[in-house]
Amino acid sequence: NAGVTQTPKFQVLKTGQSMTLQCAQDMNHEYMSWYRQDPGMGLRLIHYSVGAGITDQGEVPNGYNVSRSTTEDFPLRLLSAAPSQTSVYFCASSRTPSRTVTDTQYFGPGTRLTVL
Amino acid sequence: GEDVEQSLFLSVREGDSSVINCTYTDSSSTYLYWYKQEPGAGLQLLTYIFSNMDMKQDQRLTVLLNKKDKHLSLRIADTQTGDSAIYFCAEAGRYGGSQGNLIFGKGTKLSVKP
Numbered sequence: 001n002a003g004v005t006q007t008p009k010f011q012v013l014k015t016g017q018s019m020t021l022q023c024a025q026d027m028n029h030e031y032m033s034w035y036r037q038d039p040g041m042g043l044r045l046i047h048y049s050v051g052a053g054i055t056d057q058g059e060v061p062n063g064y065n066v067s068r069s070t071t072e073d074f075p076l077r078l079l080s081a082a083p084s085q086t087s088v089y090f091c092a093s094s095r096t097p098s099r100t101v102t103d104t105q106y107f108g109p110g111t112r113l114t115v116l
Numbered sequence: 117g118e119d120v121e122q123s124l125f126l127s128v129r130e131g132d133s134s135v136i137n138c139t140y141t142d143s144s145s146t147y148l149y150w151y152k153q154e155p156g157a158g159l160q161l162l163t164y165i166f167s168n169m170d171m172k173q174d175q176r177l178t179v180l181l182n183k184k185d186k187h188l189s190l191r192i193a194d195t196q197t198g199d200s201a202i203y204f205c206a207e208a209g210r211y212g213g214s215q216g217n218l219i220f221g222k223g224t225k226l227s228v229k230p
Contacts, residue, residue: 004158033217040124042204042220043159058217090158105218107158 001026006091006108013081013115021076021111023091029106031094032074033058034066036087037110043090049074081115088112122205122221129229134192136224138205141186148181149218150190151204159204163190192226200228 007022025032033048035058045058049068063085065077074093078085094105122138140148146167151159165172165179165188172179178191192199202225206218 035220040222042120042222043218044220045217048217092159104161107160109156109158 003027004091004093004106004108006089006111008111009109010112011114013078013113015082015115017081019078019081021078021089021091021113023074023076023108024072025074025091025093025106026072027093027095027106028071029093029095030071031096031105032068033092034064034074034076035090035092036060036085037090038087046076046089078113081113083115086113086115120205120207120219120221122203122224124222125225125227127227127229128195130195130197132195134190134195134199134226134228136190136192136203136205136226138188138190138221139186140188140205140207140219142207142219143183143186147208148179148188149206150177150179150188151206151220153202153204153223155201162203195226195228197228197230200226202226 004025030051034046035043037043044060046060046064047058047066049055052068052071055066055068068074089111091108092105120140128134147164149164150162152162153159163174163177163179165181176193180189202223204223205221
């Protein structure tokens with residue numbers, strides 16, 4: 001298993017450009033999510049999905065869109081990039097979304113995005 | 117709202133014990149977690165503790181939970197240079213989900229000096 005993969009590893013955008021960060025997992029996990037990590041801020045949840053066709057907003061969803069057409073893929077779209085979106089983005093997945101189950105959550109290696 | 121607080125830096129000598137502390141606010145959290153992030157890498161689940169436990173030991177790691185004070189700590193015995201990393205405390209957040217919707221602390225950067 002490759003686990004959770006993310007592409008690209010690094011990206012530089014100009015303000016106003018759009019792009020899609022890719023995330024895929026090959027573990028047949030129902031639950032996937034996107035976090036951003038900023039210095040001194042920890043990780044904050046952007047969007048999450050509890051299964052194919054179902055997505056919902058997290059703590060900081062503005063400026064981002066997601067879709068979940070397959071179990072494997074969960075792309076994150078930046079509609080019009082802003083310098084405030086400069087961050088490291090992590091995709092994560094786990095087997096189930098049940099709050100009472102300790103399912104190991106697997107994180108991808110991250111995408112380092114700079115918006116000029 | 118929910119919040120998780122932890123100190124940002126800790127420096128120890130190789131062979132000493134490290135203790136990383138964390139406080140949280142959501143008393144309904146079922147599980148509390150410790151994640152490790154090595155430089156340039158994603159987060160890796162290190163250990164977790166169920167909210168009805170006071171202590172959990174796993175090899176060199178000991179997790180202590182004080183539910184009354186909402187205080188969680190991670191002790192690493194015989195700290196090695198390979199333990200140098202950022203350690204995140206986390207609790208299950210309001211958006212539901214097991215570990216999926218986690219509220220993370222800002223992370224404690226552990227530096228181990230030889």
